[in-house]
Amino acid sequence: MHEIEESESMLNKLISRRDFLKKTAIFGAIGGLGIEGFALEPRQVAITNTNIFITGLPDDFDGFKICQLTDVHHGPLISIKFVEKVIEKANQLKPDAFVLTGDYVSSAPKYIRPVINAFGKLKSPYGTYAVLGNHDHWEGEELCIRNFKRNKIPLLTNTNAVISKRGSICIAGVGDYMEDTQELDKAFKGIPDDMPRILLSHHPDYSEEIPKDIRVDLVISGHTHGGQIQLPLLSLAPIVPSHYGQKYLNGLVKNDKTQVYVSRGIGMVGIPVRFSCPPEIAILTLRKRETALQV
Numbered sequence: 001m002h003e004i005e006e007s008e009s010m011l012n013k014l015i016s017r018r019d020f021l022k023k024t025a026i027f028g029a030i031g032g033l034g035i036e037g038f039a040l041e042p043r044q045v046a047i048t049n050t051n052i053f054i055t056g057l058p059d060d061f062d063g064f065k066i067c068q069l070t071d072v073h074h075g076p077l078i079s080i081k082f083v084e085k086v087i088e089k090a091n092q093l094k095p096d097a098f099v100l101t102g103d104y105v106s107s108a109p110k111y112i113r114p115v116i117n118a119f120g121k122l123k124s125p126y127g128t129y130a131v132l133g134n135h136d137h138w139e140g141e142e143l144c145i146r147n148f149k150r151n152k153i154p155l156l157t158n159t160n161a162v163i164s165k166r167g168s169i170c171i172a173g174v175g176d177y178m179e180d181t182q183e184l185d186k187a188f189k190g191i192p193d194d195m196p197r198i199l200l201s202h203h204p205d206y207s208e209e210i211p212k213d214i215r216v217d218l219v220i221s222g223h224t225h226g227g228q229i230q231l232p233l234l235s236l237a238p239i240v241p242s243h244y245g246q247k248y249l250n251g252l253v254k255n256d257k258t259q260v261y262v263s264r265g266i267g268m269v270g271i272p273v274r275f276s277c278p279p280e281i282a283i284l285t286l287r288k289r290e291t292a293l294q295v
């Protein structure tokens, strides 16, 4: 009797120890994911490099590097110190030009001036071009316009800029898909048919609405933040703010109108977490499309 009681109590001890180890492992994993997602990954900025093939690209733009910064969301979760570090890193990459594709602030208008002043420190041979995102409209469109003007950064709301060497390319922009108008005719006004056309649109969903008779060679977007939380190895996110589900999660996407590059962006909204979806400085290198071999 005594022996049975003893072995039962040993068994109970073993089970409770196993239970304890199991619980420790689960809580450890959750804790680890928490530290990774809340404390580490949001500060680990990844630099991505993508070749973008464009038909008819002038020879002297083959290899032209565009650096995209988007969805910085300076505010309670993203300090100006962190933004300045990102800008310093972006300058070190020595791109030919910068594009800024919206959502620079979160939560209050007081964040607008410091973040746009920080963008004024971006240096490249062919300049910086910007459009606004939904959060910029929510916190103060006029204040954004004034600050971009003061920092001599063209805001391409339904208008364009031409970058010229011997050949030329056009960088145009449309108003935010949620809070403004998109006038593509106006955006490409005066641009010859054969000039490569790059369009800045904060929201990638607009790319699905490009009229069939207007050619756009590349759309550069942000907005989705890559979902902020992705399932490792699957490149799937539980939440993507797009009508097209996972399609415009991140990276280079081709649709039946054009090709779209969607950056994961720098900042965060909602839950202050990034998991398997680090912040991104995107380098897009323009390449001449190789012509198909004639047989």
Ligand SMILES: [Fe+2]
Pocket: 071, 073, 103, 133, 135, 223, 224, 225, 265, 269
């Ligand atoms: Fe955003």
